[in-house]
Amino acid sequence: MTHLALSNISKRFGDNSVVSDFNLDVEKGEFVSFLGPSGCGKTTTLRMVAGFEIPTTGKVILDDADLTNRAPNQRNVGMVFQAYALFPNMTVAQNIGFGLQIRRESAQAIKERVGEMLSLIHLEDRGGSYPYQLSGGQQQRVALARALANRPQVLLLDEPLSALDAKIRVSLRAEIRAIQKKLGITAIYVTHDQEEALSISDRIVVMYDGRIEQVGTPFEIYNFPTTAFVASFVGTLNTTEAEVIDPKAQTLRLEGQQLQAASGLEGKRIGDKTRIAIRPERFNFVSVERKDNVLDCTIENITFLGSVVRVQVALGSQRFFMDTFNNPFLELPRIGSKTQITCSREAVLVLSH
Amino acid sequence: MTVVDNVERGAPNARPARTKLSWAWLGVMPFFVFAFAFLLYPSSTIVVGSFRDARTHAFTFKNVLALLSTPYLINAYWLSIKISLITALGGGLFGFLLAYSAIRGGLPRFMRSSLMTFCGVASNFAGVPLAFAFIALLSPSGELTHLLISLGFNPYYHGFTLYTFWGLSLVYMYFQFPLMVLIIAPAIDGLRREWLEAAENLGASSLQYWRYVALPILLPAMLGTMILLFGNAFGAYATAFALTGGQVNLVTIVIGAELTGDVLGDAGLGYALALGMVVVMALAIAGYTLLLRRTERWLR
Amino acid sequence: MRRGGQVWAWFWMILGILYFFLPLLATFLFSLRAKLGVLSFQAYEDVFTDPDFIYNFGYSVFWGVLTIIVGILLFVPTAYLIRLRLPQFRSSVEFITLLPFVIPAIVFVFGLVRTFSQPPFLIVDSPALLVAAYTVLAMPYMYRAVDTGLRSIDVRTLTEAAQSLGAGWGTILFRVILPNIRVAILSGAFLSFAIVIGELILAQYLVKPAFAPYLAYLIQQKAYEPAAMAVISFALTWAFLGIIQFVGRGGAQAQIGGGR
Numbered sequence: 001m002t003h004l005a006l007s008n009i010s011k012r013f014g015d016n017s018v019v020s021d022f023n024l025d026v027e028k029g030e031f032v033s034f035l036g037p038s039g040c041g042k043t044t045t046l047r048m049v050a051g052f053e054i055p056t057t058g059k060v061i062l063d064d065a066d067l068t069n070r071a072p073n074q075r076n077v078g079m080v081f082q083a084y085a086l087f088p089n090m091t092v093a094q095n096i097g098f099g100l101q102i103r104r105e106s107a108q109a110i111k112e113r114v115g116e117m118l119s120l121i122h123l124e125d126r127g128g129s130y131p132y133q134l135s136g137g138q139q140q141r142v143a144l145a146r147a148l149a150n151r152p153q154v155l156l157l158d159e160p161l162s163a164l165d166a167k168i169r170v171s172l173r174a175e176i177r178a179i180q181k182k183l184g185i186t187a188i189y190v191t192h193d194q195e196e197a198l199s200i201s202d203r204i205v206v207m208y209d210g211r212i213e214q215v216g217t218p219f220e221i222y223n224f225p226t227t228a229f230v231a232s233f234v235g236t237l238n239t240t241e242a243e244v245i246d247p248k249a250q251t252l253r254l255e256g257q258q259l260q261a262a263s264g265l266e267g268k269r270i271g272d273k274t275r276i277a278i279r280p281e282r283f284n285f286v287s288v289e290r291k292d293n294v295l296d297c298t299i300e301n302i303t304f305l306g307s308v309v310r311v312q313v314a315l316g317s318q319r320f321f322m323d324t325f326n327n328p329f330l331e332l333p334r335i336g337s338k339t340q341i342t343c344s345r346e347a348v349l350v351l352s353h
Numbered sequence: 354m355t356v357v358d359n360v361e362r363g364a365p366n367a368r369p370a371r372t373k374l375s376w377a378w379l380g381v382m383p384f385f386v387f388a389f390a391f392l393l394y395p396s397s398t399i400v401v402g403s404f405r406d407a408r409t410h411a412f413t414f415k416n417v418l419a420l421l422s423t424p425y426l427i428n429a430y431w432l433s434i435k436i437s438l439i440t441a442l443g444g445g446l447f448g449f450l451l452a453y454s455a456i457r458g459g460l461p462r463f464m465r466s467s468l469m470t471f472c473g474v475a476s477n478f479a480g481v482p483l484a485f486a487f488i489a490l491l492s493p494s495g496e497l498t499h500l501l502i503s504l505g506f507n508p509y510y511h512g513f514t515l516y517t518f519w520g521l522s523l524v525y526m527y528f529q530f531p532l533m534v535l536i537i538a539p540a541i542d543g544l545r546r547e548w549l550e551a552a553e554n555l556g557a558s559s560l561q562y563w564r565y566v567a568l569p570i571l572l573p574a575m576l577g578t579m580i581l582l583f584g585n586a587f588g589a590y591a592t593a594f595a596l597t598g599g600q601v602n603l604v605t606i607v608i609g610a611e612l613t614g615d616v617l618g619d620a621g622l623g624y625a626l627a628l629g630m631v632v633v634m635a636l637a638i639a640g641y642t643l644l645l646r647r648t649e650r651w652l653r
Numbered sequence: 654m655r656r657g658g659q660v661w662a663w664f665w666m667i668l669g670i671l672y673f674f675l676p677l678l679a680t681f682l683f684s685l686r687a688k689l690g691v692l693s694f695q696a697y698e699d700v701f702t703d704p705d706f707i708y709n710f711g712y713s714v715f716w717g718v719l720t721i722i723v724g725i726l727l728f729v730p731t732a733y734l735i736r737l738r739l740p741q742f743r744s745s746v747e748f749i750t751l752l753p754f755v756i757p758a759i760v761f762v763f764g765l766v767r768t769f770s771q772p773p774f775l776i777v778d779s780p781a782l783l784v785a786a787y788t789v790l791a792m793p794y795m796y797r798a799v800d801t802g803l804r805s806i807d808v809r810t811l812t813e814a815a816q817s818l819g820a821g822w823g824t825i826l827f828r829v830i831l832p833n834i835r836v837a838i839l840s841g842a843f844l845s846f847a848i849v850i851g852e853l854i855l856a857q858y859l860v861k862p863a864f865a866p867y868l869a870y871l872i873q874q875k876a877y878e879p880a881a882m883a884v885i886s887f888a889l890t891w892a893f894l895g896i897i898q899f900v901g902r903g904g905a906q907a908q909i910g911g912g913r
Contacts, residue, residue: 052550073553085547089569089651098565099555130651143551150555376822377738381746384731388749391785392792395764396756402767451669458662468666471673474887474894477844480851481868482883483676488872489880490679497679527676530669559658588757591853595869605759609854612763624767627760634755 003028003186004049004154009058011044011210018044019210022058026188031180033189033197036207037233042190045207046156049188050079062153078147082159084139086131092142093118093127099150117145120179137168144176148183155180155187161196169193173200194234198222206230228351231277238280238320239351244272250345252276255316260292264350275351280310282347283322286340288330294342299335313341399631402624416621420629426607426622430629433587433604436518440525441582445575447526448533455534456541469538472531479528484595487524491515516597524596525589529582536581540574572648580641584634604630677887684880696877697885705867706882713864716780717849720787721842724795727788729838730826732799736808750796758790762855765789786855791845798844802837803830836900843893850886 002025009022019041026032034042047053049060051072060067067075086095094101096117097110105113118124121141131139140160147155157176161169177200180187191197197204198218206213206221206229214221214230225231232239242252247265251258252274261276268274286294300319301312309332311322322341324330333339406413420426455465478486490497491508492515501508514520544567552562590605599606604626610616611623687695700706735742753761765786788795808830815825831838856863864886872879 050550050554052553071553072550073556073558075554076556077554079551079554081547081551083545083547085545085551087548087551087566087570089566091651098552098557101565102556102561132651146551146555377734380734380822381731381739381742384727384746387727387785387788391765392749392752392761392789395768396752396761397764398768399760399764402764447665447669450665454662454665458666459659460662460666464666468669470894470898474890475673477847477890477894478887481853481865481872482680482851482886485868485872485879485883486676486680486887489683489883490676494876495679496682497675527672530672584754584757588759590759591851591865591869594853595872598873605757608759608763609857612766612854613858620767623763627763630757630760631755634757638755 002026003030003063004188005059005061006045006049007059007061009045009048009055009060011041011048011053012056017210019048019055021211023212024205024215026186028186029184031177031187031189031200031202033191033201033204034207035191035194035197035204035234036213037192039209040207041210042192042205042207043158046158046188046190049154050077050156051075076150076152077154077156078150078152080140080143080147080155080157080160082162084131084136084143084163086139086143086146088131091128091130092123092134095131095142096146096149098146103150113149117149120148121145121175136164137172140164140172141175144179148179148185153186155185157187157189159190159192161191161193169196176200198234206233208233225277225349226352228275228277231349231351236280236321236323237277239275239277240318240320241273242276244268244270244274246270252348254295255318257295257315258293259295259348260345261348261350262345277349277351278320278343278347279349280321280323281308282343283320283341284324284343285333286342288324289342291342292345293348294340296338296340298338299333302332302335313339399624399627402621403628405621405624407620413621416619416625417628419619419622420625425602426626429602429604429607430633432518432602434633436522436525436603437583437586440522440529440586441579443522444526444529444582445533445579448530448578449537449571449575451530452534452538452541456538457544468534472534476528476531476535479589480591481595483527484524484592487515487520487527487596491520516600518601521593521596521601524592525586528592529585532582532585533575533578536578537571537574540571544570569648573645573652576641576644576648580637583637587630587634587637680880680883680887684877684884687877687881696881700878700881700885703878706878709862709867710864710882712862713850716784716787716861716863717846719784720791720849721795721845723784723788724791724841724845725799725831725838728792728796728799729831729834732796732803733808733826733830736800736803737812746796750792753790753793758852759854761789762786762858766855766858780861783855783859783861787845787849787852790852791841791848794844794848795841798837798841799834802834805837806830806833836897839897839900843897846893847890 004026006022006024006026009019010017011019022041022045024032034045036042044053048055049067051067051070055068058068062075062077086092087098090098093114097114100110100113114127115124118127121144123138123141123145126134126138131142134142140163143160160176161172164172173196176189189197189201198221201218203215203217204221205215208229214226216224221230221234225234228239231237240254242254242259244265245251245253245258247268247270250261250263250265252261252265253259254276259276265274284291295315297313297315297320299311300314303310303312304326307326308323309326311324311332313320313322320341403416404412404414406415451468454460455468489495492498493509495515498508515523548566548570549562552566557565588605590609593601593603593606594609597606599610607616608623608626608630611626682692684696685692685694687693687699731746735746765782769782811829811833812825815829820829850864852863853865853869857866857869864882868879868882871882
C-alpha cells in the first residue's frame with residue numbers, strides 16, 4: 001500500500017532546473033535511499049517532502065493527505081539533519097522532548113517518552129548532558145531520537161552520517177536501520193555513499209542531474225544497472241565501447257577480439273558502436289575456471305587490497321580491472337606477462353546510453 | 354627561560370638571562386609609570402577623597418552621607434540610571450531588530466554591508482555634533498519641525514520638546530543602536546538555519562522557535578551588549594551638555610558643573626559623587642556577570 | 654523570516670534609515686541656510702575663514718596627533734614585550750587598559766584634575782596633562798587595536814628573523830613590527846582621534862583650545878556655522894573610516910569611541 005507518493009515533482013530556481021520528473025511510490029515501513037553525487041537534487045527532493053522547499057510542480061501525498069503546500073511545522077514528518085542541528089541551549093532530554101513540549105503533552109507523558117527514546121538509542125544516562133558534551137555519533141543518535149519522539153509518519157534523513165568518521169558511520173548506519181525496522185517506520189535516506197545505500201536500503205533511487213536514473217533493490221541496482229551513470233556510480237566498473245557484430249547472436253567485437261553478451265543488443269544494427277560494462281569481480285583467470293568469453297591480455301599492474309587482489313590488464317588499447325579473491329596458494333602471473341581472462345556472457349552489460 | 358637554557362643554546366651574543374629579562378622589564382616600565390601617574394593614582398584619589406573631609410583631611414563618612422541625603426543628588430543618579438536603562442534596552446532592541454532584518458530578513462544583500470558601515474560611523478558620531486544634528490532637526494526652528502508645521506502640525510504645541518529627558522533619550526539612541534547592530538551581527542550569523550528548520554520540523558511556530566531556541570541562544574551576547582550600552586549612556590557628558598546646556602540633571606552634568614564651578618560648595622561631595630558613579634558601574638557589571646552565568650550554562 | 658516576515662524586515666530597515674539620515678540631512682540643510690531665502694555654502698565659507706575655528710580645530714587635530722603618537726610609543730612596545738617576553742603581566746595590563754571602560758570618563762577627569770591642580774603636582778596648566786589624559790581615555794581602544802594587530806602576526810618568528818639578521822630592538826620595533834600592524838594602528842588611531850575631537854569637559858576645564866568646547870560655545874551664539882562644522886566633522890569621520898576600510902579591507906570590528 002502506498003504510504004508516501006511523490007508524483008511529477010519538479011523544482012526550478014529561476015532558469016535552473018534542480019529536480020525534474022520525479023515520481024516515486026514508497027510503501028509503509030519501506031527504507032528508501034536517494035543516492036547520487038552532490039548537486040543531483042536528492043537533498044532538494046527530501047526537503048520538499050519536509051516542507052522546506054515548495055515543489056514547482058507535482059504533489060507530495062502522505063497517507064492520502066496532500067502535503068504539497070502545507071507548512072513544515074504541520075506535517076508530522078521527522079527530519080534528521082546532516083549537522084545534527086541539536087539545540088545547543090537545551091539538554092539531551094529537553095531536545096528529545098521538544099516536539100512533545102510544543103504539542104503540550106503532559107510533563108509525565110514527555111518524561112516517559114523521552115525515557116523510551118533514550119533507551120532506544122542507548123544513552124539512558126546522558127539525558128542531562130548538553131550537546132557540546134557529546135561526541136558526533138552520540139549527537140546524531142540524539143537527533144534521531146528527537147525526530148522519532150514525535151511519532152512521525154515518515155522519517156527523513158539528510159546525509160546523517162557524512163560528518164562522522166568511517167568506523168562510526170558503519171556501526172551507526174546499522175543502528176539506524178535496526179531502529180527503523182523495529183519501529184516499522186517509513187524512511188527516506190539521502191546519501192552520496194553507495195556502500196551505505198547498498199547495505200541498508202530496501203530500495204535505492206539513483207539520481208543524477210535532477211532526474212531519477214534508476215529505482216530498484218540494491219541487488220538490482222548493482223547487478224543490472226540500466227544506464228551508464230548508474231553502472232559507474234555504483235561499484236567499480238569497466239566501461240568501454242564495442243562494435244556490434246551480430247545483434248541476434250549478441251556478439252560484439254572489442255579490440256579485435258570477440259565478446260559474447262547475453263542480451264541487450266536487440267534493435268541494434270551491425271556495425272553500431274555501443275557502450276558495454278563488465279564488473280571487475282566477474283572476471284577471473286582462465287586457469288581457475290573457463291567461461292563463455294576468453295580474452296587475451298597483458299598484465300599491467302597488480303594491487304593487493306587485502307581480501308581482494310586487483311589486477312590491471314591491457315586489452316589492446318583498453319585498460320580493464322579484474323578483482324579476484326585473495327588466495328594465498330594461487331601464484332599470480334608476473335607484470336608484463338601475457339595471460340587469458342574469462343567472464344560469462346551475462347557479465348557483459350549493455351548500457352542504454 | 355632559565356640561565357642554563359640560554360647558555361646551552363650557545364647563542365652568539367648570549368647575555369645571561371637575567372639581563373634579557375630586565376631589558377623587557379625596562380621596556381614596559383614607561384607604561385606602568387604612565388598608568389600609575391595618570392590613571393591609577395588619580396582614580397584612587399576618588400576613593401580617598403570620598404572618605405576624607407575636604408578641609409581637615411580626616412577620615413569621615415560625611416561626604417557619602419551628605420550625598421545620600423540630598424534629594425537633588427539622588428535624583429541625579431536616578432535620572433542617569435533611568436536614561437541609561439531606557440536607551441540600553443530601547444537601543445538594544447531596535448539595534449537587534451535592525452540587525453536581524455538585514456541579515457535574515459530576506460532583504461537585498463548590499464543592505465547588510467551598508468548597514469554595518471553606517472553603524473560603524475554612527476556609533477562614533479556622538480557628543481556635540483550629534484546634539485547639534487538633532488537640534489537642527491527637531492528644535493523649534495529645526496528642519497523637521499518646520500516641515501511638520503507646514504503640514505499643519507506643530508509638535509511643540511502638543512508638549513513635545515527636545516531639551517528634556519525624552520529628547521535626550523532620543524539623541525542617545527543614535528549611538529546606542531549601531532553598537533548593538535555591530536556586536537550582535539556575528540551572533541545572528543551564528544544562528545544556524547538548521548535550528549530553525551529542526552524546530553519547525555518538530556512542530557514549533559515562529560514564536561515558539563524564538564522563545565525556546567533563538568532568544569536563549571542570543572541572550573548572552575545581547576546581555577553583554579546591553580551592559581556596554583548602559584555604561585555608554587551612563588558616562589555620557591558631551592551629548593547631554595551640548596543638547597540641554599546642563600539643564601537635565603544627570604550625574605555627569607552635576608560632576609561637570611562641580612568641576613568647573615564648585616557648585617556643590619564642598620569638595621568632598623564631588624568625590625563622593627564620582628565614587629557613586631563607579632559603584633553604579635561596578636554593580637551593573639556584577640549584575641551582568643551573574644545573569645551571564647545563568648544563561649551561559651550550555652555554552653562550551 | 655519568510656513571507657510576512659519580510660514586510661517587517663523592510664519596516665525596521667526603513668525606520669533605521671530614516672532615523673540615521675534625518676538628523677544628518679537636517680544638519681546639512683541647516684548649514685545651507687546662512688543666506689536668507691537661498692541655499693548656499695555661505696556658512697562653510699564663514700567657517701573656513703573663521704580664525705577661531707582654525708585655531709580651535711587646528712589645536713584639536715594637534716592634540717589628536719600627539720595622543721596618537723604617545724599612544725604608539727607607549728603601547729606598541731608594551732604590547733610587544735608582554736606578548737613576547739612577559740606573559741605574566743598580561744592580566745594586569747588588560748585590567749589597566751579596561752579600567753577606563755569601567756570608570757566613566759568624567760569621573761576619571763575629575764580625579765585627574767583634582768590630583769594635578771594641587772601641589773606638588775601642579776601641572777594643570779600644561780598641555781602635557783591634556784595629552785596624557787587623552788591618551789588614557791583612548792587607551793582601551795588603542796591598546797586593544799595594537800594587541801589585536803600583534804596577535805595576527807607571528808611576533809616571535811619575525812623578531813627572531815630580524816635578530817638573526819643583526820637588528821637591534823629599535824629597528825625591530827619600528828621597522829619590522831610596526832609596519833606589519835599598520836592597519837590595526839590606523840583603526841586605533843581613528844578611535845583615539847574621535848575621542849580627542851569629541852572630548853568636552855577636560856578641554857573646557859583646562860581652558861585649552863579645542864574643537865568640542867568651541868562648537869558647544871558657538872551653538873549658543875550662532876546658528877549656521879555650527880551646522881557647517883558638524884557636517885565637516887561628520888565628513889571627516891567618514892573619510893577616516895573609509896581610509897581604514899580601504900587600507901585594511903578587513904572585517905567589521907565593533908568601533909566605539911568618541912566623546913559622548
